[in-house]
Amino acid sequence: MLAVLGAAALVLVAQAPWVLPEAAGGENLRPPESIDVYIVDDTYTLKWNSSKELMGSVTFSAEYQTEELENWLKLPECQHITGTECEFSLLDSDVYVNTKFHVRAEKGNSTSSWSESDSFIPFYRAHIGPPGVQLEAEDKAILVNISHPGQGGNMWARESFSFMYKIVIWQTSSDEKKIIETTYYSEKILKLSPKTTYCLEVEAVHSSLQKHSSRSAVQCINTTVASKMPTPENVELDAQGESYVLKWDYNTSLNVSFKAQWLLGYLKSIPGSYSDKWKPIPTCANVQTTHCVFPQDTFHTATFFLRVQASHGNNTSFWSEEKYINSQKYTTIPPPAIGITPTSDSFRVYVTCQDSSISKCHGLIYEIIFWENTSSTERRMEKENPTFTIVNLQPLTVYCVRARVHSVARWNKSSEFSDKLWNSSLTWIIIGFGAVVFSVMALYAGKCLLKYLNSVFFPSLKPPPSIDEFLSEPPSKTLLLLTAEEHTERCFIIENTDTVAVEENHLTEEDHRKYSSQTSQDSGNYSNEEESSGSESSRGLRL
Known part of the structure; x- marks a missing residue:
């Protein structure tokens, strides 16, 4: 029995490594x-x-x-x-x-x-996959509808406006290829031959990443039989005052009418169909001429597309090319406004674009011309900054300045010159004198105001009524001190009407001193002077 158990134990020990050679918490498995x-x-x-x-x-x-x-x-x-x-x-x-x-x-x-x-x-x-492509054929054109790479995904969902597309097209009977570059998701390839097979492929290019996609699968399509109604060609737009004039070419002897439509510019730059977004131009519906006129405020947008279609009875042509229009190209630039700040021997000129649209005032070049009022020699300055500093001027001299703006980078257009503005190098003296006068007047007004406030909030104190009455009397009544040289008359009140005696005597110097001393010592009883005089007179009479 022991022998059997020992054999079994030997078998288990021998078989253990074979059952789980990697069983040690995964440590024996090598990671990828x-x-x-x-x-x-x-x-x-x-x-x-x-x-x-x-x-x-x-x-x-x-x-x-x-x-x-x-x-x-x-x-x-x-x-x-x-x-x-x-x-x-x-x-x-x-x-x-x-x-x-x-x-x-x-x-x-x-x-x-x-x-x-x-x-x-x-x-x-990420790499860019091929764009989606759908084709529609006309007699002399092919409409290419493009969807951006990874349509419906997450990687390029925010990059719709970042792609540019290269369309490569060729006839099957020729090896010559034509490349068309566009930023739109719908492109109409014109001037093709009817009843002809064309093949094309599309490549996407991310403008900021500079990455190219793989090309789409080659697709071929046949153009249709030539239409009985030719398509209007050479669509152009001009501006006349506040109106647009839309023109096109059309060769036919039939009595044909035309209509025009417009489309918001950004709609062709986003994926998806825009065929139902075209809007009619009211003044260009059923016109018999190859032009029509409509107000510029018909479109409240900077960019848009125009197209024209011809019709005769129940027959209509295909739509013309979709003409891209940037309204800034057709609007005039108004003359700028200018301002001048003078100094002693120079002045600074500020040029301001007067267009209400910020976009039309962006990227302009500013030009000024100035000259002495007594001379015909003009000096010119031009730069992208609207502020000019003109130095080394003659004193006591009048200068004239005018300005205009240029939109050279894109449309190569210029405004008319502004009205002439003059400036004298003496102006700064006048301005300084005016500032001094104004300062003096301001100080005087402040002083008057302070005086008025003092009188209202801190009035002067008045003496008691008795003192005020005394001060208001004439000097002859209030004077108490008399000089030695003065002579006075003494008056008496006559109490007994039967006996009247009047005596005039002059005060002796001793009496005067005595009177003055008494008066100075009893100044508070000056109001009883008459009574004292009367009493003294009575004593004199009794003597």
Whole structure:
């Protein structure tokens, strides 16, 4: 029995390494190597390398993480796969933030360590796939409708205005190819031959990334039989005052009427059909001439398209070319306004664009011409800055200035000159004198105001009524001190009407001194002077 158990134990020990050679928490599984991601539009292809001995015996799983996430997220298309690559899309992920991936090998309950890729921004790594193309044929034209790469996806969803397209077209009977470049999602190729087969392919170019897409699949289409009604050609627009004049060419002896339509300029720069967005021009409906006139305020937009169609009875022509119009090309630039700030021997000129539209005042070149009032010699200055400083001028001299603006970069148009404005180098003296006069007047007004406020809030104190009455009497009544040389008369009140005696005596010097001393010592009783005099007189009479 012991022998049997020993044999069994020997068998188990010998078989243990063969059952789970990698069973040590996954440490014996080698992780994948060379993690790489290849992106075309919204399709991601995650690739890695693995040792040959593991191929076919293990599976792989992958996860991703963005800088906005703390946790790793599983990729459903890349879980427990036997190959070394998988495809998936991250339509809900932000393609403008750093993203990274990691992959590990798995076998049963054992896993390898994660092998991580470098962090990258998908938008800059992605390749551009071919654009979508649809064709419509006319007798002498082909309408090419384009959809931007990755239509409906996330990678280029914000880049609709960033693509330019190269259309390569050729006849099947010729090797000569014509390249047409456009930024619109609908392009009409004109001047083709009826009943002819044309082939074309389209390539997208991202203007800021300078990346080229792969070309679309070659498509061929036959133009139709020539229409009975020719298409209007050579559509042009002119401006006359506040109106536009639309003109076109049309050769026929039939009594033909025409109509014109317009389209907002930006609609051709976004994906999708715009055929139902065309609007009629009221004054260009059913006209019998090859021109029509309409107000410039018909379109409240800077850019638009125009097209014309001919009709005769129940027959109508194809629409003409879609003429692109930028209204800035047809509007006049008004003369600028100018201002002058003088100094002692120079002055500064400010030129201001007077157009209400900011876009029309952008990118202008400013020009001024100035001369002495007594001379015909003009001096000219031109620059992109609207401020000019003119130095080294003659004193006491009058100068004349006028200005205009140029839109050279785009339309090569110029405004008329502004009205002549004169400036004297003596002006600064007049201005300085005026400033001094104004300052003096301001100080005087301030002083008067302060005086008035003092009188209102801090009035002067008045003496008691008795003192005020005394001060208001004439000086002859209030004077108490008399000089030695003065002579006075003494008057008496006659109490007894039967006996009247009047005596005039002159005060002696001693009496005067006595009187003055008494008066100075009893100045508070000056109001009883008459009573004192009367009493003294009575005593004199009694003597």
